[in-house]
Amino acid sequence: MRPPSVDALARSLVDTGLPHPLLVAAARKAIAEAASDHVSDHHIVDRARQHAFVSKRAMLQPVINATGVLLHTNLGRAPLATTTEAVYTNLELDLVSGERGSRHAHAASLLAQLCGAEDAIVVNNCAGAVMLVLAALANGRGAAVSRGELVEIGGGFRVPEVMMQSGAHLVEVGTTNRTRLGDFTTALNNPTHNIALALKVHQSNYRIVGFTQQVSVAEMASVEGPVVADIGSGLIDAACPWLENGPPIWLEGEPAARQCLDAGAALVTFSGDKLFGGPQAGIIAGQAHLVRQCAQHPLARALRPGGLVLGAVQQVALAYLNRNPQAIEFWRMACISPAHLQERAEAIANRANHTTAIRPTPTTAITGGGTLPGVEIPSFGLVLDGNHAAALRAHSPPVVAHVREDCTWLDLRTVAPSQDEPLTQALRAVA
Ligand SMILES: *Cc1c(COP(=O)(O)O)cnc(C)c1O
DSSP: OOOOOHHHHHHTTGGGOOOHHHHHHHHHHHHHHHHHHTOOHHHHHHHHHHHHHHHHHTSOOOOEEOSOBTTBGGGTBSOOOOOOOOOOOOTTBOTTTOSBOOTTSSHHHHHHHHHTOSEEEEESOHHHHHHHHHHHHHTTSEEEEEGGGOOEEETTEEHHHHHHHHTOEEEEESOSSBOOHHHHHHHHHOTTTOEEEEEEEOOTTOOOOSSOBOOOHHHHHTSSSOEEEEEESOBOOTTOTTSTTOSOGGGTTOOBHHHHHHTTOSEEEEESSSTTOSSSOEEEEEOHHHHHHHHHSHHHHHTOOOHHHHHHHHHHHHHHHTTOGGGSHHHHHHHOOHHHHHHHHHHHHHHHOSSSOEEEEEEEEBOBTTBSTTOOEEEEEEEEESOOHHHHHHSSSOEEOEEETTEEEEEGGGSOGGGHHHHHHHHHHHO
């Protein structure tokens, strides 16, 4: 029996919406497998469709995040709206003078305003921000860090390794659980260390409890040399002036850019896509002469973001300045009341159920993304018996849910109201 032609097989898959070369690849793979496995024509068609489906699933696409993890690293951390129009921008044009401008003039100046800093620049991510600061300010010199803050954030960000790559020498001070101001002054007074700066790294994704002591930014700033605070999570201001009711209780203890700078940090670094709620980016804010040193370092060119990212950072910064948390999807989702989520859960359950398989239930959401470990946000969602994770992921749009104790849990805090209908359809299909 002759196998079907590659072209005919590929053409039978046009309804998948994939471009022709990808369909040809799927068809070729199915035919090659059929030759070795002796499968029927009918199965070749099925397999080709399966391969096409797999390559479609591999593409970047919107998903419904029903995990209740607001900053889910696998799901791109903070959710973000984008526009798709093809336009030029004044990325590096000064519209007033008509001269060449700086890409750091737009979003970065708004960020500086937001955190109460003299100046700021935006790079690709916070790892890049820390690396650039160390390379620009401490290359060939010592950088003092508490042993309790030599953290690994995940995805390969390890403070000692970033330090080594930057050309700065790591000078460890104190112990894992206790570091005192005296440990910093001793290091600073040791000429062999040639300390250029002290780095305070937010522990982000873990806590040390028990017999502990840490040195605050204010204490560190009381001794010689600039203090750089890598707060990572990107809370702009602990007072949350953009929220009508002030900071939510789950935010307690989280370091914020404005307060670190007020306490005397010369620079702060943080991510754009954590609690800031923007695109993947890294922000360096603080004293103008130090920001300038970072901007002029050759690495700054390698770490600079494009206009899309800078535009998105600007949009989020404007929302903060306008005190409009509704325009920052992370804050909108983080602040919805559980009662409101309960109403939506009940409506979805009513529409999705032929039986009572899908039950509204209280849940707990978390911020995630390596921020606020152990902190829970009361939430509401749905639960159904059995493990439906794979079936929900296979739905279009894919739904990502948690499985615990042989039940599938969906948290509505991370689901946009506009996604309630597709979520209902996905649940109807699996229940
Ligand atoms: C998350 C985090 C980083 C890394 O940020 P990316 O934007 O993912 O590169 C660095 N430092 C701290 C303290 C963090 O929390």
